[in-house]
Amino acid sequence: MSLYPEARFITSAARAAQFITDQGREAAFAGRSNAGKSSAINAILNRRDFARTSKTPGRTQLINFFALDDVRRLVDLPGYGYARVSKEMRDHWRELLDDYFHARDSLSGLFLVVDSRRGLGDIDWQMLEWAHSLNGPIHVLLTKADKLSRQEAAAALAKGREELGSEVTVQLFSATRKLGLEEARGHLNAMLEARPVT
Ligand SMILES: Nc1nc2c(ncn2[C@@H]2O[C@H](COP(=O)(O)OP(=O)(O)OP(=O)(O)O)[C@@H](O)[C@H]2O)c(=O)[nH]1
Numbered sequence: 686m687s688l689y690p691e692a693r694f695i696t697s698a699a700r701a702a703q704f705i706t707d708q709g710r711e712a713a714f715a716g717r718s719n720a721g722k723s724s725a726i727n728a729i730l731n732r733r734d735f736a737r738t739s740k741t742p743g744r745t746q747l748i749n750f751f752a753l754d755d756v757r758r759l760v761d762l763p764g765y766g767y768a769r770v771s772k773e774m775r776d777h778w779r780e781l782l783d784d785y786f787h788a789r790d791s792l793s794g795l796f797l798v799v800d801s802r803r804g805l806g807d808i809d810w811q812m813l814e815w816a817h818s819l820n821g822p823i824h825v826l827l828t829k830a831d832k833l834s835r836q837e838a839a840a841a842l843a844k845g846r847e848e849l850g851s852e853v854t855v856q857l858f859s860a861t862r863k864l865g866l867e868e869a870r871g872h873l874n875a876m877l878e879a880r881p882v883t
Pocket residue numbers: 716717718719720721722723724725737738739740741742743744745763764765828829830831832858859860861862
């Protein structure tokens with residue numbers, strides 16, 4: 686059963702002018718290309734092929750907006766760190782993400798998706814710094830945990846916790862094994878809960 690029966694794709698944006706109206710609340714998914722952002726969204730929503738997934742890194746080059754209901758949204762951000770793209774393309778992404786993080790009052794939380802086998806890399810730390818001004822929680826998903834042994838997974842989680850400190854939460858996740866879904870859903874719901882008007 687779908688957790689969000691009304692969930693639907695709204696639109697893709699290649700530039701800030703195409704962002705949808707900045708109302709309600711949205712949670713964004715960011716991470717390296719191929720880290721598993723789209724797969725995580727599908728698993729969390731319990732919808733197959735909802736956000737597109739790909740074996741070719743760098744496929745999702747647009748900001749994809751999904752509605753969960755009238756006021757809540759998910760946003761699949763374009764992956765970064767994919768080497769085989771032009772500088773022009775990289776500059777475009779940087780500008781697009783910069784516009785997004787600075788423009789969105791409705792941005793209420795961020796999922797940072799990290800391949801558990803790689804751990805947090807330079808660009809992930811840059812992303813965290815970028816998102817620092819965000820008015821909401823940041824939660825890290827260490828994905829593809831099914832590819833690690835139990836021991837390796839525990840070590841990856843401990844390392845993540847130590848590196849990230851107390852401000853940012855972190856968990857193990859696997860879209861294929863459906864590991865950590867409830868924990869991730871709890872964080873999503875917390876991000877999208879009504880905030881007091883400031
Ligand atoms: N084993 C395993 N593979 C996964 C998992 N999550 C994603 N994948 C695979 O990793 C590849 C990339 O997944 P996507 O969800 O498309 O990654 P993405 O971060 O959205 O990639 P871009 O949109 O290109 O930035 C696909 O081949 C997925 O099937 C997981 O939990 N376990």
